[in-house]
Amino acid sequence: MTLVKICGLNDRAGLDAAVAGGADMIGLVFFPPSPRAVTADEAAALSAHAPTPAEGGPLRVGLFVDAADEAIAAVLGALPLDILQLHGEEDPARCAAVRARFGRPVMKALGIATAADLALLEDYAPAVDRFLLDAKPAPGAALPGGNAASFDWSLLAGRAVPRPWLLAGGLTPDNVAEAVRATAAPGVDVSSGVEKARGVKDPARVRAFIDAARRA
Numbered sequence: 025m026t027l028v029k030i031c032g033l034n035d036r037a038g039l040d041a042a043v044a045g046g047a048d049m050i051g052l053v054f055f056p057p058s059p060r061a062v063t064a065d066e067a068a069a070l071s072a073h074a075p076t077p078a079e080g081g082p083l084r085v086g087l088f089v090d091a092a093d094e095a096i097a098a099v100l101g102a103l104p105l106d107i108l109q110l111h112g113e114e115d116p117a118r119c120a121a122v123r124a125r126f127g128r129p130v131m132k133a134l135g136i137a138t139a140a141d142l143a144l145l146e147d148y149a150p151a152v153d154r155f156l157l158d159a160k161p162a163p164g165a166a167l168p169g170g171n172a173a174s175f176d177w178s179l180l181a182g183r184a185v186p187r188p189w190l191l192a193g194g195l196t197p198d199n200v201a202e203a204v205r206a207t208a209a210p211g212v213d214v215s216s217g218v219e220k221a222r223g224v225k226d227p228a229r230v231r232a233f234i235d236a237a238r239r240a
Contacts, residue, residue, distance in 0.1 A: 026204055026237045027211030029085065029190055030218065030230055032060030036073060038218075038225030043074045043081065045234035050074065050082045051109065051215070054099055055089040059223030060215065064102035071103050085109050085131065093125060100126060107131050109156065120151035129153035133192070135160030136175045142183065149186040156213055157185075159193030172216040174199075180207040197232035204240035212237050 030042040031051030042050050052067045053060045062070065067086075075081030083106040086099055090112035099105065108126060110119055111133040123130040131154035134144055141160065148155070157180070159173040174194030191209035196217035204212065218233050220226035 026240055028234050028237045029213040031213055032215040034060050034062050037227050038230060039070055039074060041227035041230035045231045047082050047234055049085050051085045051087055053087045064099045068103035077106060083107055087111050109133060116148050116151040131156055133158050139179055145186055152187060155185060155187050155189040156192050157189055177203060177206040197229055197236045200233060200237045201240035
C-alpha cells in the first residue's frame with residue numbers, strides 16, 4: 025500500500041483530516057519563511073491531538089532547512105519527532121552528523137529536474153534512511169519545496185532508489201494515482217496540493233488525496 029505523508033500541517037482541521045484518513049506521516053515545518061511554519065510549542069500542542077505511532081497514529085516528521093543543531097534540539101525538547109526531514113542544502117556529511125547526534129532517522133529531500141540530479145542518490149544513501157524526491161525549485165524561489173511544481177516523472181521509470189522514498193512535487197488528489205503508476209513510488213508527500221489557500225489545508229482535499237493514493 026502506498027505510504028502517504030501530509031506535510032505542512034498547522035491547524036486542527038488539517039491534522040484531524042490527515043489522522044482520520046489514515047495518513048502514515050504528518051509533516052511539521054520548522055522553517056519560518058514558509059507559510060506553513062509552526063513553532064516548537066505550536067507543533068507540540070498540535071501533535072498532542074493525534075494518536076502516537078505506538079497507538080496506531082502517524083509518524084511525526086519535522087522539516088528543517090539548513091538548521092543548526094541547536095534549532096533541531098530545541099524542537100526535540102518540545103515534542104518527539106520520529107523522522108528528521110532535511111530539506112535544504114545539507115550534504116551527506118551533515119545528514120550523517122544529524123542522524124548520529126539526534127538518534128533519529130533522517131529523510132533527505134533532493135530537488136530533481138534532470139537525470140543528473142538522481143546521481144546524488146548514491147552519494148547520500150549511506151548517510152540517510154529515506155529520500156524525498158521533490159521538484160527542484162526554480163532559481164530565486166523563496167521556498168525549497170511546497171511550490172506546487174512537479175518534475176518529469178519519467179526520469180524515475182525503472183530507476184532503483186537505494187533507500188525507501190517518497191515522491192513529492194505538484195501532487196494533488198487528481199494526479200496522485202497517475203504519479204504512483206508512472207513512478208512506482210512506494211510513498212507520496214503533499215502540501216500545497218491539498219490547500220484551499222496558501223498555507224491553509226482543506227480537510228476535504230486531504231481526505232481525497234489519501235483516498236486516491238490508496239486506490240493507486
